[in-house]
Amino acid sequence: MSHLNNTTKQRRFKHLTEMERYQIEILLKEKKKSKEIAVILGKHRRTIEREIARGTVQMLNSDLTYTFRYCADVGHRKYLENGQNKGAGLKIGHDHKLARHIEKRIIQDRYSPDAVIGEIRAKGLEFKTSICTKTLYNYIDKEVFANITNKDLPIKRHKKKGRYHRVRVALKNLKGTSIEQRPKHIENREEYGHWEMDCVVGGKGDSGAVLLVLTERKSREEIIRKMPNRTQSSVKQELDRLERRYGKRFSQKFKTITVDNGPEFLNSSELEGSIIKQGEIRVKVYYAHPYSSGERGSNENGNRLIRRFIPKGTDISNYTAQEIKRIEHWMNNYPRKIHGYKTAKEMAA
Known part of the structure; x- marks a missing residue:
């Protein structure tokens, strides 16, 4: 049984690979339909249809006419471009209550970001979202908050504590x-x-x-x-x-x-x-x-x-x-x- 005719059931919900896109291009040239290609590759029919739509381009024929065909290279390039634009959404994006609490603590109460997060955890304050101190600093760096910038922070630096060494020098106050x-x-x-x-x-x-x-x-x-x-x-x-x-x-x-x-x-x-x-x-x-x-x-x-x-x-x-x-x-x-x-x-x- 050839690789293209392999009907072994594969694990679903995985992204198409570059090799699978080339297989789709070959199968389309063989006049296979989306449903048949889905069975062969072990993918959902809609996955194949979306991939064909993404990778279909207009090509110029030798007789100077145009036709629309699926191109595996184009499909894979668009897939990679879309992947670069993806990213985790802001956890705090929909938790306006938490955002207001953080802004109040830092601006009005003069808390540090670490003190804000620490107080929330120590007192068990409940919000929809939970973030750590590092994430809060990142949000402030990226100016996610409407009213907080690094200028509002009392101090922003990462300084390692030096080891303490007792210094033995003469006292000024000889009577004390x-x-x-x-x-x-x-x-x-x-x-x-x-x-x-x-x-x-x-x-x-x-x-x-x-x-x-x-x-x-x-x-x-x-x-x-x-x-x-x-x-x-x-x-x-x-x-x-x-x-x-x-x-x-x-x-x-x-x-x-x-x-x-x-x-x-x-x-x-x-x-x-x-x-x-x-x-x-x-x-x-x-x-x-x-x-x-x-x-x-x-x-x-x-x-x-x-x-x-x-x-x-x-x-x-x-x-x-x-x-x-x-x-x-x-x-x-x-x-x-x-x-x-x-x-x-x-x-x-």
Whole structure:
């Protein structure tokens, strides 16, 4: 039995191959009908009819007349061209509810794409479509959303984390306690109450107002206070207010604070001394090594989040205490990847 006369039943729903198109051309020259060709090739009749229609071209005969004939080469070329134009449709194309949710979170709530997707999964929010973070970034790159571009993203880069190496250099603050003497278990971030503290400054030549930022190492809870200037006395006043606010609970909430060697932190005795119980230490302060911001990494990351609302060079005095409080609230309710997209507020509870 020749190959053309083979009637063995083949698996259906497969695309025609180039060889099968040549077989169709030969069988048509033998005056075979579409139904017969379908049986021979083991294809559906409509598949053969569509292929013949696709590959039929007008040809010039030797007597200068025209005729329509099927050409396997033309049929296969059109098949390949059509295949290049195919592609997966946008998953989000018909899920307008999800698109609106993403736009609101990124534009109004200042979420990163990863935080948006992470929150959806962590909270079990239901939409018709499910996409991953990479797909969302691709959609933004291709400007699929009507209202979102890369300019709306707080940060867009892929940066590998470098390995942390402890730098041993001399302390500027010889009176303070070095981070080297801080209990080792604090590095594990398993116990609540160990904080990092820093100041976020405004622009040069402005009023001099700054933000005092405290970040809890385990939960990433944030406390932000506006100060008139970057001085030791202003920092002490804010810590005094916190001690009065929490009272007996202060020593439980604030077990240690790690700071840099900025001039506003150098007098450790003033920072550590209690105003409620005279002569007692309210919190132990440790000093990081100079030029080692990685030793207060959570604090630095928190400062970057603040910059989404208060860009560098901005006069902080223009922001009210209520506006600063809203930023603090936003940060404590922002889903964190490191916590499985739970918030700092949930982790601190």
